[in-house]
Amino acid sequence: MHKSEKEKQISKMIQFILTESQEKSEEIKLKAEEEFSMEKNNLVQEERFRIIKEFERKMKQVDVQKKIAQSNLINQSRLKILEAKYECVEDILRIAHQKIIKLSDNKEKYKEILKELILQGLHKIREPKVLLQCRECDLEIVKSIIDDTVKEFMKVAKMNCIVTVLEKDFLLPPPEKGSNKPSCCGGVVLNTPNGRIVCTNTLDYRLLLSFEGLLPEIRGLLFDLDQEQEN
Missing domain, CATH: 3.30.2320.30 (ATP synthase, E subunit, C-terminal)
Structure with missing residues (x-):
């Protein structure tokens, strides 16, 4: 085989190898991009789910705190009403007591x-x-x-x-x-x-x-x- 033919064969082999390696490189790159995209989507979904859960938890916490605050206000209001009623009843007793003081006059x-x-x-x-x-x-x-x-x-x-x-x-x-x-x-x-x-x-x-x-x-x-x- 002449030198020129060998060089042609070597050149073809080199070209084949380069082409094959380029295709493999592209394939690896595409696969990596696909895996990256999938991983990114998974992470985004997980983070989104976590944010939604955290938001729901905080909303529930706010709702519980709101209910507790309302309950406290209602209880305070009831206590004030009871105190007012008690004072009113006590006033009647005091008035009656003042009247019996004067009976001996x-x-x-x-x-x-x-x-x-x-x-x-x-x-x-x-x-x-x-x-x-x-x-x-x-x-x-x-x-x-x-x-x-x-x-x-x-x-x-x-x-x-x-x-x-x-x-x-x-x-x-x-x-x-x-x-x-x-x-x-x-x-x-x-x-x-x-x-x-x-x-x-x-x-x-x-x-x-x-x-x-x-x-x-x-x-x-x-x-x-x-x-x-x-x-």
Whole structure:
């Protein structure tokens, strides 16, 4: 084989190799680009999915926080309403208390009240011997009515009864204006000598009993009226 033919053969082989390598290179390049594109799409999709999930999580978190805030506001509003209602009820009790303080100002009327309170206490206790406590300022009034009151009780109860008015052991004094000291608006406390039976019949105690008994009705009148006005 001549030199020129060899050179031609070598040139063809070189050209073939170059062409083949170029094709392989293009094929590898295309495959790499395809894989890159697929990987990029996967990463984009994953990131997109992550962002959507994060957004949904934050939206749920915002929604939960909003609900918590609304619930707190509702609870605070309810507490304020309850406090206002409580204060309103307490105001009624204070007004009633101020009224019973003045009951002893009318001596004749207060004397009748004391008699009824003593009679009621005696009927509750129904014992032959009773000790009676009153305020020091009421001592003279009590002493002036005790005999007739006991006779009236014995006539109705058909039993004998001796009532001893305590002249050293008194109930608390009347309320003083502008003072928060413990006090008593009037009335009596009756008990047996052994202390086993006690009947508290003070005006303060009777007011609390009446107030507690009427509390549902008071609340109904006050707060049902409020609801009607709102509607």
